[in-house]
Amino acid sequence: MTENECQLGHKKEIMAIHDAMDVLNGKWKVSIISSICYYNKRRFSDILNDVQGISNKMLSKELKELEINKLIKRTVLDTQPISVQYKLTEYGMTLKTIISNLAEWGIEHRKVITGK
DSSP states (O other), X not given: OOHHXXXXXXXXXXXXXXXXXXXXXXXXXXXXXXXXXXXXXEEHHHHHHHSTTOOHHHHHHHHHHXXXXXXXXXXXXXXXXXXXXXXXXXXGGGGHHHHHHHHHHHHHHHHHHHOO
16 A cells, blocks of 8 residues: 555544544533444433433534434333334444444443442
8 A cells, every 4th residue: 555545544444433523522422322332222212311411402502413414213101191202223333343342441441440
């Protein structure tokens, strides 16, 4: 591979990372995906309890964005009162390994930093 080909490949890789981060950016999205991923299906209130510090309004906004990006599917359940359930789409399931690896890295990183 020539240096020019290498640089071109690297630029494509950087652009791909930017694209991924545009979808997953922010304080909450990865945590929301992780909650849904871990339990397979989650109701709005369950996610709200899982993701410490997020407001109803912010969770609603982030879920809409994840739905627009085809990572989660929103289903309105025929219950009284009406409840909404979220699950990962088939496409969203492709993030499972990334979320798992990120969690493992986070556990190890905490040990390195805190010594615990």
